[in-house]
Amino acid sequence: MNTSPSERRVALVTGAAGELGRAICQRLWRDGLHVVAVDIDLPAARQLAGALPALPGQRALPLYADMGDAACIAAMVEEAGAAFGRIDVLVNNAAVNHRGSIFDFDAARWDHMMAVNLRGPALLCQRVAPYWKASGAGGRVINMVSRCWVAGGPPAYVACKAGLVGLTRSMARELAPLQVTVNAIAPGLLPSAFTLDGRDAASFELMAEGSIASTPLKRLTTPEDIAGTTAFLASPDAAFITAEVIHVCGGSQLAPFGR
Ligand SMILES: NC(=O)c1ccc[n+]([C@@H]2O[C@H](COP(=O)([O-])OP(=O)(O)OC[C@H]3O[C@@H](n4cnc5c(N)ncnc54)[C@H](O)[C@@H]3O)[C@@H](O)[C@H]2O)c1
Known part of the structure; x- marks a missing residue:
């Protein structure tokens, strides 16, 4: 694509170094966007940003942020804004998961999950909104939820993801005057640090078998499935889609969670 640096859109992806974040950054980079990882x-x-193939006029900027820390989010957006002068696409992908049932959840961990997984995306939108206002070029917000939001699962995680669907619908209305669309992607299960944490290979395998059994298309989600859907939602083809949840999980949103 023959685009000058100032015309090139900028995508900011949180949780960029994780399994899905890496695939999303690589795909948006391939599609010609500057990437803030x-x-x-x-x-x-x-490491991720450095491994993206060097392309003339295209820049990848790795930045630190704890999405549970409001001041940190503000400083990170300021740095990204100073580097590029614009932020067009926001992918709220970072999340933490402290598993626990309603019988044994820990209040501090619950609060941490809510701060990172739910308040973080809202604060990030708030901080990026002035860039959408200033550019007048519209924008995209893509929130990573999970098929769990309909199927159930660990209560704090499901509450965050269902909350993020609510936030998606709310922000779709609030940001529409700025021509910013807001949508969510609900992946199915895939192996990552997130899902392997606290599980051995055998228990993940068992869970994966259960998930495949309850998935009409009979496989796990891949990072490329999610990266492709993110690229679509960021593209001109999705300009008139907002407030949607796209389930990218082979139809498993139709079934109860397989264990
Ligand atoms: N893996 C799955 O099966 C699955 C299924 C459905 C939804 N999801 C969602 O997809 C998203 C990405 O998950 P993944 O599987 O790639 O996980 P992952 O563990 O591979 O990546 C998560 C990334 O988020 C970063 N992160 C953690 N806490 C952070 C914080 N406070 N601030 C900023 N970054 C932080 C981690 O360092 C990591 O790079 C999450 O929102 C998750 O809920 C994952």
């Missing part, structure tokens, strides 16, 4: 793990974000 945000993660609490800055060395991993730097």
Whole structure:
């Protein structure tokens, strides 16, 4: 694409160094966007950004942010804004999961999940809104939820993701005057640090078998499935889609969660 640096759109992706974040950054980069790769793990974000193939006039900027920390989010957006002068596409992908049932959840961990997974995306939108206002070029917000939001699962995680669907619908209305669309993607299960944490290979395998069994299209989600859907929602083809949840999980939103 023959685009000068100032015309090139800028995508800010949180949780950029994770399994889905990496695939999303790589895909948006391939589609010609500048990428701001945000993660609490800055060395991993730097590694990801450094591994993107060098292209003339295209820049990847790794930045640190703890999405649970309001001041940190503000500082990170300021740095991204100073570097590019615009932010067009926001992918709220970072999340934490402290598993626990309603019988044994820990209040501090519940609050941490709400701060990172739900308040973080709202604060980030609030901080990026002035850039959408200033550019007048519209924008895109893509919130990563989970098929769990309909199927159920660990209560704090499901509450965050269902909350993020609510936020998606609310922000779609609030940001529409700025021609900013807001949509959510609900992936199915895939192996990542997120899903493997606290599980051994055998218990993940068992869960994966259950998930495939309850998935009409009979496989797990791949990072490329999610990156492709993100690219579509960021593209001109999706300009008139807002307030939607796209389930990218082979139809498993139709079925109860397989264990
Ligand atoms: N893996 C799955 O099966 C699955 C299924 C449905 C939805 N999701 C969602 O997809 C998204 C990405 O998950 P993943 O599987 O790629 O996980 P992952 O663990 O591979 O990546 C998560 C990334 O978020 C970063 N992160 C964690 N806490 C952070 C914080 N406070 N601030 C900033 N960054 C932080 C981590 O460093 C990591 O790079 C999450 O929102 C998750 O809920 C995942």
